[in-house]
Amino acid sequence: MIEPRRNFTVRVSEEEREQVNKDAESNGLNPSEYVRELVLHGGSVDTSLKIDRRDLINQISRVGNNVNQLTHLANSERSVSEHSIMQIVGYMKEIRNLLMEVINKWQ
Helix, strand or coil: CCCCCCCCCCCCCHHHHHHHHHHHHHCCCCHHHHHHHHHHCCCCCCCHHHHHHHHHHHHHHHHHHHHHHHHHHHHHHCCCCHHHHHHHHHHHHHHHHHHHHHHHHHC
């Protein structure tokens, strides 16, 4: 069960407020999320996870599209060429490499 959130007011100058808003936006967070991240993680916000996840999803989607196109072609021709199979194997290796790259970066 998640504890309900409560308001906590902090006074900042206009310049500080603008900085929080700018930093929050550049990290893909709203100001409240950004400040919570700062408090919970010792004054630093690691946004690489969110950016890496988005990039990984985009790259895997592109590879998936290529595999789908090859599958569609194979179904329409009722056969699969060795070249097509090798392309799919190459795409699967590319996905594995992308996953390993992200895993190594997150550790």
